[in-house]
Amino acid sequence: MKISVLSGSPKGKHSVSLQSLLYLSKKFKDHDYNIFHISKSIKKIESENDEFDKIINDVNSSDMVIWVTPVYSFLVPSQYKRFIELIFEKKAEYAFKNKFAGAITTSINFFDNCAHNYLRSISDDLEMKFCGSFSADSYDLLNEEERSRLFKFGEVLFANAEKNMPLQKFFSKTGFVPKPYNPQKTFEKTDFKDKKILIVKDRSYEGENLHKMINSFKECISSEFEEIDLSALDIKGGCTGCVQCGFDHHCMYEGADDFIDFFNEKVKKADIMIIAGEIKDRWLSSKWKEFFDRSFFHNHIPSMMGKQVGFLISGGLSEQANLKEIIESFIQWQRANLCDIVTDEFVESTDSAIQNLATRLKIESELEFAAPQGFPGKGGHKIFRDDIFARHRFVFQTDHKWYEENGFYDFPQYDEKALEMSENMIKLTSDPNMREAIRKMLKTEMVKPHAKIVENS
Ligand SMILES: Cc1cc2nc3c(=O)[nH]c(=O)nc-3n(C[C@H](O)[C@H](O)[C@H](O)COP(=O)(O)O)c2cc1C
Structure with a gap:
């Protein structure tokens, strides 16, 4: 088979993810692999038609496309997202249609599932025949068992294609076009007093629904606020993955463009932040993706903690x-509070939803409320905690210090009281009579301290 490899790491040939593909190419030598460093050369691809066409022509003459990319901020790098936008903008979908597709990522498995959902849904949108996804940890290739797993994945991926197995789509078509939004209501003004409100959008949206939605929201505010358009800032490019920020949170772009100052001075200092954008190819724009990737100079510290x-x-x-x-x-994961997401999808209720958002922001910011973390927040925290504690402590030294100082190393083995209690109860329940007695008491005893709190409240 002829295979186009679309590599998503901004590190180009130094990509760890790409090594998994190169490994497969050595094990499955019958295929022709043509590698394109998409993210590394996105500026050229974006500005020179020939560069874009070269890739599309290769895809067009291929049997299979393999998306090979690191996971960046719950998705793929902004540069890769931009390339995917270009496929649709330049109407190059035809080249991908009916081609076999596969996806390989490396990451520390923090929301790699979301990145894979994205790659699969884009493949479905491009009407490709998706043959398989492989999500490896960054270090898996160094491990024999994991190399064997990768090899088996290669067998499955290529067998699916060669046998032309009937493959099912996972994601149905989307593309809902909202009706025009025209505010009907006189908005009630809210005084947020000295709370710092920051509205950030990725482009001006002049004349579009989002522009009017932002205006309606501004109508709800009687106090001061600031509005920033990311496209008006001088941002030289996406995160390059150099990880120079790991030692001390200093980004290689520092002093070279506006982003770091904007993030430190505006985003971090805001009490309330409004994120405004449009849905583009199953996510927000690559400009918004650039914002999230570039904010990685704070590495694994939740730099928006406590924000509404x-x-x-x-x-x-x-x-x-x-x-x-x-x-x-x-x-x-940020330990911030999501007050609400207002869309223009149900345009008849957009006015009231915007008014409601302003009211909730006022109440919840005064209360300094943050909803409890559920599985995504707690699970995400544990992945970062474990990673920084051990194998990446050296790379992310400032994170390590911060995690120590801020109680983020909440390992169960540090909870001496809980361990002692468990130890005592295990001893107690080794006696069969006691075991039976306690078994019967579990339900009632467990709720007792809770009931006591309620009773005394
Ligand atoms: C800006 C940035 C964002 C990242 N975001 C994530 C993430 O959301 N989840 C994750 O598991 N790893 C994340 N990582 C780690 C990379 O996915 C990981 O280091 C990967 O192996 C790098 O592959 P590459 O060498 O091919 O670029 C991130 C790394 C960077 C630089």
Whole structure:
């Protein structure tokens, strides 16, 4: 088979993810592999038609496309996202249609599932025949058992294609176009007093629904606020993955563009942040993706902790379960509070939803409320905690210090009281009579301390 490999790491040939593909190419020598460093050369691909056409022509003459990419901020790098936008903008979908597809990522398995959902849904949108996904940890290739797993994945991937197995789509078509939103209501003004409100959008949206939604939200505020358009900032490019920030949170772009100052001075200092954007190819724009990737200079520290966040989104969010999951998980992991997500999907109620968002932001910011972390927040925390504690402590030294100082190393083995209690109870329940007696008491005893709190409240 002729295979086009679309490599998503901004590190180009130094990509760890690409090594998995190169390993497969050595084990499955019958195929021709043509590798394109998409993210590394995105500026050229974007500005020179020939560069873009070269890739599309290769895809067009291939049997299979393999998406090979690191996971960046719950998805793929912004540069790769931009390439995917270009496929649709330049109407190059035809080259991908009916081609076999596969996806390989490396990551530390923090929301790699969301990145794979994205790659699969894009493959479905491009009407490709998706043959398999492989999500490896960054170090898996160094492990014999994991190499064997990768090899078996290669067998499955290529067998699916060569036998032309009937493959099912996972994601149905989307593309909901919202009706025009025209505010009907006189909005009630809310005084947020000295709370710092920051509205960030990725482009001006002049004349579009989102522009009017932002205006309606501004109508709800009687106090001061600031509005920033990411496209008006001088941002030289996406995160390059150099990880120079690991030692001391200093980004290689520092002093070279506006992003770091903008993030430190505006985003971090805001009490309330509104994130405004449109749905584009199953996510927000690559400009918004650039924002999230570039904010990685804080590495694994939740730099938006305690913030009240509202989203204003144009597009059919209810069709985009993966994007919704990413938004909710991101906010949970950040230990921020997601007040609401308002869309123009149900345009008749957009006015009241915007008014409601302002009211909730006021109440929840005064209370300094943050919803408890559920599985995405707690699970995400544990992945980062374990990673920084051991194998990446050296790379992310500032994170390590911060995790120590801020009680983020909440390992169960440090909970001496709980361990002692468990130890005592294990001893006690080794006696068969006691074991039976305690077994019967579990339900009633467990709720007792809770009931006592309620009784005394
Ligand atoms: C900006 C940035 C964001 C990242 N986001 C994630 C993430 O959300 N989840 C994860 O598991 N790993 C994340 N990583 C780690 C990379 O996925 C991982 O190091 C990967 O193996 C790098 O592959 P590459 O060498 O091919 O670029 C991130 C790394 C960077 C630089």
